[in-house]
Amino acid sequence: MRFGQRKQLVELAGKPLAQWSLEIFAESDDVTHVVIACEPDERASFERLARQVVRRKLLAIVDGGARRQDSVFAALRAIDRSVDIIIVHDGARPFLTASLLHDVVAKARESGGAIAAVPVKDTIKQATEAGTVLKTIPRDRVWAAQTPQAFHYDLLFAAHESAEEAGFAATDDAELVERTGSVAIAIVEGSYENLKVTTPEDMLVAERIASRLRTR
Numbered sequence: 001m002r003f004g005q006r007k008q009l010v011e012l013a014g015k016p017l018a019q020w021s022l023e024i025f026a027e028s029d030d031v032t033h034v035v036i037a038c039e040p041d042e043r044a045s046f047e048r049l050a051r052q053v054v055r056r057k058l059l060a061i062v063d064g065g066a067r068r069q070d071s072v073f074a075a076l077r078a079i080d081r082s083v084d085i086i087i088v089h090d091g092a093r094p095f096l097t098a099s100l101l102h103d104v105v106a107k108a109r110e111s112g113g114a115i116a117a118v119p120v121k122d123t124i125k126q127a128t129e130a131g132t133v134l135k136t137i138p139r140d141r142v143w144a145a146q147t148p149q150a151f152h153y154d155l156l157f158a159a160h161e162s163a164e165e166a167g168f169a170a171t172d173d174a175e176l177v178e179r180t181g182s183v184a185i186a187i188v189e190g191s192y193e194n195l196k197v198t199t200p201e202d203m204l205v206a207e208r209i210a211s212r213l214r215t216r
Helices: 005-009 017-027 040-053 068-077 098-111 153-166 173-180 200-214
Strands: 034-038 058-063 085-088 113-119 124-127 133-137 143-152 186-189
Touching: 005 017, 017 034, 017 040, 017 098, 034 040, 034 068, 040 058, 058 068, 068 153, 068 173, 085 098, 085 153, 098 113, 098 143, 098 186, 113 173, 143 153, 143 173, 153 173
Parallel strands: 034 058, 113 186
Antiparallel strands: 085 143, 113 143, 124 133
């Protein structure tokens, strides 16, 4: 079972999921402006949240699209092209840290693009269409991608524009940039606690992490 689109407003330890990462953006010197993409009927809730948390950094709140990449592209179009680095983060990942955010941005400045990721711990199998094992994929070079992901504005905008023209769908922004072959995307090791809350079971894990953080 998965959460619906409104999971970013589900409360975790007394505040919406999205507020956790917005608080990091509010305090970060690496972030000058914030654009929020959300469902149209969530706009009022996010406006209140943004006024409370990011204040003067809020640039715009835009309507999200049917797919994740549609929402990111809508946010990109609200940003002036003079901005050098774009950071994309999923509001359903509440445990972003200031240090991870800084490291991803720093790597993106060097290489053009960077993502947070963690080494895969399980053995990975590639399956056939019939649902049988085709082969085992060596896990020493396999990473689970997370956010934040950061890119030079022109690279990310061009990647989204190209994908839209071609009707290409991706599961994250890094895949869109990979498709262009324009830059080697750097990997910054993230944290297994930087989980994305997708299912009610994920929320149970998040509650345990939040409880531990409150006692530090």
